[in-house]
Amino acid sequence: MSQSGRFYSFLSEMLLILLFFSISAAVLLRMFVRAEEESRQTALRTAALISAQSMLEESAADGKDRSRTFGLDGGEYTVTTVVKDEHKGTGVLRRVIVTAEGSKGEQLLTVPMETAVFSEELI
Numbered sequence: 001m002s003q004s005g006r007f008y009s010f011l012s013e014m015l016l017i018l019l020f021f022s023i024s025a026a027v028l029l030r031m032f033v034r035a036e037e038e039s040r041q042t043a044l045r046t047a048a049l050i051s052a053q054s055m056l057e058e059s060a061a062d063g064k065d066r067s068r069t070f071g072l073d074g075g076e077y078t079v080t081t082v083v084k085d086e087h088k089g090t091g092v093l094r095r096v097i098v099t100a101e102g103s104k105g106e107q108l109l110t111v112p113m114e115t116a117v118f119s120e121e122l123i
Contacts, residue, residue, distance in 0.1 A: 048077045096113045098110070
């Protein structure tokens with residue numbers, strides 16, 4: 001093989017290696033971006049769940065609807081509780097539904113809860 005033939009062979013191998021690494025880098029970059037977005041969503045859901053649990057307990061105790069907006073890492077989410085009391089003979093069945101929505105309108109979580117409240121002042 002002549003000197004120029006070896007050079008072109010070497011050059012084509014280098015181009016193939018460069019192509020392989022550039023495609024690999026593009027795929028890895030997309031994976032890292034997706035992983036970062038998933039991590040942010042998970043942190044937002046966790047914070048929303050903690051806030052929802054707190055608001056659920058407050059609403060179950062006093063029977064009031066609530067809505068609060070929280071911020072986390074540049075994102076926002078709104079937690080809302082809706083209380084519906086159903087009067088029974090000996091007490092009240094209190095149904096509380098907690099929903100959390102992200103700033104883009106995506107549903108983060110919905111938590112239903114039923115509590116039996118036996119209190120003379122509620123009947």
